[in-house]
Amino acid sequence: MTLAVANLAFGYRGAPIGHGVSWSIGAGEVLCLLGPNGSGKTTLLKTLLGLIPAQGGSITLDGRDLARHSRTELARRIGYVPQAHTAFLPFTVSEVVLMGRAARVGLFSAPSAHDREAAQRALEALGIAHLAHRTYTTISGGERQMTLIARALAQEPQILVMDEPTASLDFGNQTQVIGRVAALAAGGLAIVLSTHDPDHAFACADQVALLRGGQLIALGPPQETLTATMLKRLYGIDVTVTYVGEIGRYVCTPSFFLRRALRGQ
């Protein structure tokens, strides 16, 4: 399985947002999209999902143009995890997850035992089986995010596209979600996700794509791409990137010491 974009131009009718984007992702790989607010991440992901038409270039799935795949086939092969604030009627968590089967059973067919098993497997994979009978609108933001990931997994896709899956989550839940991303990729899924935290790319990505003003300013493995120079170019701030031996990876942090500087130290 290969999902590739080549020289992609994307945007809205009468409002081009970005162009010149090229990358390719295969089974078991994670591509992390980083960029400041308004740089075009959501627009690019929506284009990747076929929700808005590409304005130029190409998106191919296994070498065939995305537009030439049927909507049903795309819905089966590509799962989408929107941001968790997406509104829902008061369905239970297990009903929301079962909705992920719609692309396989058809909207108006009753789910089979196999569909229910797939939903149950997804709940268990995300560690939220105990929430199955809770109402989606009454669970926490972190639990909703896990539910939306389970819904996409119940679809049994090959590719998962996640739009800021850690937005509005606390530190612990962000780590949980990024850990799940790494585990799902290890199980063979291809995952494209956007995030505002470069550390997430260090923690789970094979490739990181840096988007600024709708253009890709860098693409490559996180340890080669997320340098202090590149992060300054992306966000306009000084950043320190350090290798931490205990966890075997790089971390990054803004390099300001405001309190110390204010005390004149």
Ligand SMILES: Nc1ncnc2c1ncn2[C@@H]1O[C@H](COP(=O)(O)OP(=O)(O)OP(=O)(O)O)[C@@H](O)[C@H]1O
């Ligand atoms: N429906 C639309 N029509 C026209 N322009 C839009 C539309 N939706 C978003 N935009 C514009 O597209 C640009 C990119 O927005 P987008 O939401 O893709 O950025 P983003 O990188 O995901 O931002 P954030 O990190 O804040 O979520 C912004 O300037 C935004 O105002």
